[in-house]
Amino acid sequence: MDLRFTEAEIAFRDEVRAFFKTALPEGLRRKMQEGRHPSKEDLVQWTRILNARGWAVPHWAPEWGGTGWSPVQQYIFQDELQQAPAPQMLAFGTSMVGPVIIQFGSEEQKKRFLPRIANLDDWWCQGFSEPGSGSDLASLKTTAKREGDEWVINGQKTWTTLAQHADWIFCLCRTDSTVKKQEGISFILVDMKTPGITVRPIQTIDGGHEVNEVFFDDVRVPYGNLVGQEGKGWDYAKFLLGNERTGIARIGASKERLRRVRELAAVQHDGGEPLIRNRRFMEKLTAVEVELKALEMTQLRVVAAESRRQKGKPDPASSILKIKGSELQQATTELLLEVIGPYGMPYQPETPDGWNEPTIGPEASGSIAPAYFNYRKVSIYGGSNEIQKNIIAKAILGL
Amino acid sequence: MDFDLSEEQRLLQDSVERLIADEYGFEQRKALGRAEHGYSAAMWAKFAELGFLGLPFAEDHGGFGGGPVETMILMEAFGRGLVLEPYLATVVMGGGFIRHGGSEAQKAALIPEIAAGNLTLAFAHTERQSRYDLNAVETTAKRDGDGWVLNGEKGVVLHGDSAGKLFVSARIAGGPRDRGGIGLFLVDGDATGLTRRGYPTQDGLRAAEVSLAGVRVAADAVFGEDALPLIERVVGEAIAALSAEAVGAMAALHALTIDYLKTRKQFGVPIGSFQVLQHRGAEMFIALEQARSMAMLATMMAAADDADERCRAIAGAKIQIGRSARFIGQQAVQLHGGIGMTMEYAAGHYFKRLTMIDLMFGDADHHLERLADAGGLMGD
Numbered sequence: 001m002d003l004r005f006t007e008a009e010i011a012f013r014d015e016v017r018a019f020f021k022t023a024l025p026e027g028l029r030r031k032m033q034e035g036r037h038p039s040k041e042d043l044v045q046w047t048r049i050l051n052a053r054g055w056a057v058p059h060w061a062p063e064w065g066g067t068g069w070s071p072v073q074q075y076i077f078q079d080e081l082q083q084a085p086a087p088q089m090l091a092f093g094t095s096m097v098g099p100v101i102i103q104f105g106s107e108e109q110k111k112r113f114l115p116r117i118a119n120l121d122d123w124w125c126q127g128f129s130e131p132g133s134g135s136d137l138a139s140l141k142t143t144a145k146r147e148g149d150e151w152v153i154n155g156q157k158t159w160t161t162l163a164q165h166a167d168w169i170f171c172l173c174r175t176d177s178t179v180k181k182q183e184g185i186s187f188i189l190v191d192m193k194t195p196g197i198t199v200r201p202i203q204t205i206d207g208g209h210e211v212n213e214v215f216f217d218d219v220r221v222p223y224g225n226l227v228g229q230e231g232k233g234w235d236y237a238k239f240l241l242g243n244e245r246t247g248i249a250r251i252g253a254s255k256e257r258l259r260r261v262r263e264l265a266a267v268q269h270d271g272g273e274p275l276i277r278n279r280r281f282m283e284k285l286t287a288v289e290v291e292l293k294a295l296e297m298t299q300l301r302v303v304a305a306e307s308r309r310q311k312g313k314p315d316p317a318s319s320i321l322k323i324k325g326s327e328l329q330q331a332t333t334e335l336l337l338e339v340i341g342p343y344g345m346p347y348q349p350e351t352p353d354g355w356n357e358p359t360i361g362p363e364a365s366g367s368i369a370p371a372y373f374n375y376r377k378v379s380i381y382g383g384s385n386e387i388q389k390n391i392i393a394k395a396i397l398g399l
Numbered sequence: 400m401d402f403d404l405s406e407e408q409r410l411l412q413d414s415v416e417r418l419i420a421d422e423y424g425f426e427q428r429k430a431l432g433r434a435e436h437g438y439s440a441a442m443w444a445k446f447a448e449l450g451f452l453g454l455p456f457a458e459d460h461g462g463f464g465g466g467p468v469e470t471m472i473l474m475e476a477f478g479r480g481l482v483l484e485p486y487l488a489t490v491v492m493g494g495g496f497i498r499h500g501g502s503e504a505q506k507a508a509l510i511p512e513i514a515a516g517n518l519t520l521a522f523a524h525t526e527r528q529s530r531y532d533l534n535a536v537e538t539t540a541k542r543d544g545d546g547w548v549l550n551g552e553k554g555v556v557l558h559g560d561s562a563g564k565l566f567v568s569a570r571i572a573g574g575p576r577d578r579g580g581i582g583l584f585l586v587d588g589d590a591t592g593l594t595r596r597g598y599p600t601q602d603g604l605r606a607a608e609v610s611l612a613g614v615r616v617a618a619d620a621v622f623g624e625d626a627l628p629l630i631e632r633v634v635g636e637a638i639a640a641l642s643a644e645a646v647g648a649m650a651a652l653h654a655l656t657i658d659y660l661k662t663r664k665q666f667g668v669p670i671g672s673f674q675v676l677q678h679r680g681a682e683m684f685i686a687l688e689q690a691r692s693m694a695m696l697a698t699m700m701a702a703a704d705d706a707d708e709r710c711r712a713i714a715g716a717k718i719q720i721g722r723s724a725r726f727i728g729q730q731a732v733q734l735h736g737g738i739g740m741t742m743e744y745a746a747g748h749y750f751k752r753l754t755m756i757d758l759m760f761g762d763a764d765h766h767l768e769r770l771a772d773a774g775g776l777m778g779d
Binding site: 001002003004005006009072255258262279282283285286287289290291293294295296297298300301304305317320323324386388389390392393394396397398399 | 400401402403404405408468657660661671672674676677678680681682684685688689690691692693695696699715718719767768770771772774775776777778
């Protein structure tokens with residue numbers, strides 16, 4: 001047992017860190033540091049910079065553009081990316097539909113879609129949740145009926161993140177209503193330009209527009225857009241969500257946010273002293289740091305065990321990462337709001353170029369309260385934390 | 400980065416786990432605890448035979464050259480068995496003072512005796528006013544010819560009633576809270592002027608109030624005249640070891656609780672079928688795994704040379720262990736219901752041991768305050 005990084009791993013970390021230092025456009029770094037949202041153009045530009053280096057989809061199989069890195073290297077890469085801080089690759093393509101296509105898709109689908117995902121030529125979104133199907137996802141009602149060489153899709157998806165930019169959506173559709181609910185679901189790829197699709201924005205409590213409703217009204221797509229076998233969509237969805245859970249802890253992003261907490265706390269005063277000298281505040285910050293350190297070690301334990309696990313079988317311990325990781329992301333946004341104090345109050349909607357007018361209060365404080373509100377989502381999405389506890393109780397504890 | 404045990408470490412783990420499973424069941428433990436010193440001399444001899452007592456000492460000194468990982472393996476198993484024997488006091492702490500602070504002559508004289516099971520040790524440090532501050536020492540040591548004379552009162556000395564020798568901290572110079580001027584002395588248990596009042600602790604171990612009235616020790620009993628850094632280092636190692644013990648106890652207690660949820664029936668079904676209890680079990684599991692992670696970190700960092708980095712990691716571990724242990728302990732009793740409240744059932748005994756571990760070498764709040772004052776875990 002040696003929990004330190006090896007010399008080779010440290011050299012790798014330095015290489016990655018040096019690359020991010022020079023390759024990440026300065027304006028984008030600043031945007032990320034200030035807690036603002038990268039635009040579609042930002043993300044496309046950054047993905048292509050990474051793709052040119054061969055690092056846009058490091059976790060994929062090497063034949064499809066992956067790097068063949070060890071799980072520890074993959075972890076280091078993500079950690080450095082989040083601390084750069086650089087935008088995460090668009091998860092819907094690289095971490096969700098991409099791995100599903102690699103694992104279950106046809107050769108033709110792989111050739112057609114994977115290179116375009118890696119280069120962000122296609123922007124993907126996820127068509128899982130429905131108004132009546134949240135945690136009980138398998139109850140979904142959107143139907144896909146086969147007519148000749150086509151699927152005809154009717155229904156509604158919701159909470160569809162960044163669908164306003166999307167070229168494609170991967171959907172769970174009911175293709176058989178005569179069998180057990182989990183067995184009648186299929187995984188179908190849909191071109192967002194297909195007639196019959198309507199995207200309607202949902203404004204969230206932070207004032208932002210991330211999520212949407214997507215309506216399907218007699219949407220006709222080729223039969224060949226089915227991934228894998230008919231009726232196996234539920235299995236593919238579980239595979240996808242299991243992959244999502246390990247990346248969802250976002251420990252590097254929480255570390256980066258704590259750095260910002262410290263920076264701001266050094267200049268924000270309380271009782272005539274910088275907040276960072278206030279013992280009550282420091283104890284709160286320290287308690288979060290301890291839990292984050294513990295989670296980082298837990299993540300590394302899961303990562304180290306990953307190389308011995310059967311491919312495609314997520315570790316049920318990844319539910320811990322989801323629960324704790326989301327709680328700590330929320331705790332860090334809460335600390336930021338506490339640090340900024342009264343200047344958390346002004347509502348300054350962000351435009352794609354930042355803030356049009358001079359910001360009110362300390363620099364970049366406009367993003368702090370919205371981030372706090374926005375991050376309530378992280379314990380809800382990706383299988384709510386309550387669902388994760390069900391998974392731990394069943395899969396690990398055998399209850 | 401490697402979380403795997405080596406082949407030798409796995410053998411050690413097998414051997415200690417087998418011993419605990421075969422000879423340290425809950426009922427067997429009760430019998431072992433009825434012996435004179437609150438632990439079994441025969442079990443101690445078995446530890447010696449299995450090489451546990453010489454484990455962390457260098458091979459040149461008659462030990463087995465084990466490191467913090469080997470100690471972690473033993474302590475985790477001891478936590479599962481709620482082991483009563485003075486391993487922490489003798490091998491981890493006493494052994495630590497000898498390894499890090501002893502002269503060649505002292506090592507040669509003491510290590511073989513410890514490894515053979517002939518010598519047990521205790522650390523007499525805490526005083527009424529000191530609480531968890533390692534620098535608050537008012538017991539005095541005055542030079543007397545070549546040797547020293549010790550005067551003062553020490554409290555809650557773990558296994559202090561039965562130890563063959565006691566490491567005693569005493570002030571040679573400076574004010575009552577100065578970091579400098581603290582000496583460390585090894586005193587015979589039957590030295591003239593030393594009296595000890597032994598008593599059981601809440602978790603079934605033993606401790607003593609120790610009084611030193613003009614106790615004379617020779618020059619070769621000195622383990623440092625400016626010994627606070629040595630004491631801090633060894634206490635750090637003790638916290639790492641206790642963290643592993645706590646993880647063992649938490650894991651056993653969690654398993655016991657989950658088992659109970661599966662078998663206890665009310666309203667015609669196992670109570671584990673109720674979601675509120677399933678979620679509690681899951682939350683206990685998360686607390687356990689977070690504690691395990693920090694115990695591993697403490698184990699790795701206990702041997703680190705950078706004192707600042709070491710202290711931060713150790714404090715972080717003690718905070719996590721304290722918090723996880725309190726949650727798991729309290730919830731285990733709650734989920735068991737009435738049976739968890741009884742002396743005759745194991746759950747309460749794990750709860751009590753975990754509670755005592757929090758009170759040793761600084762509780763979670765003490766370390767949180769200390770770490771916050773030092774700028775936090777990730778600060779500079």
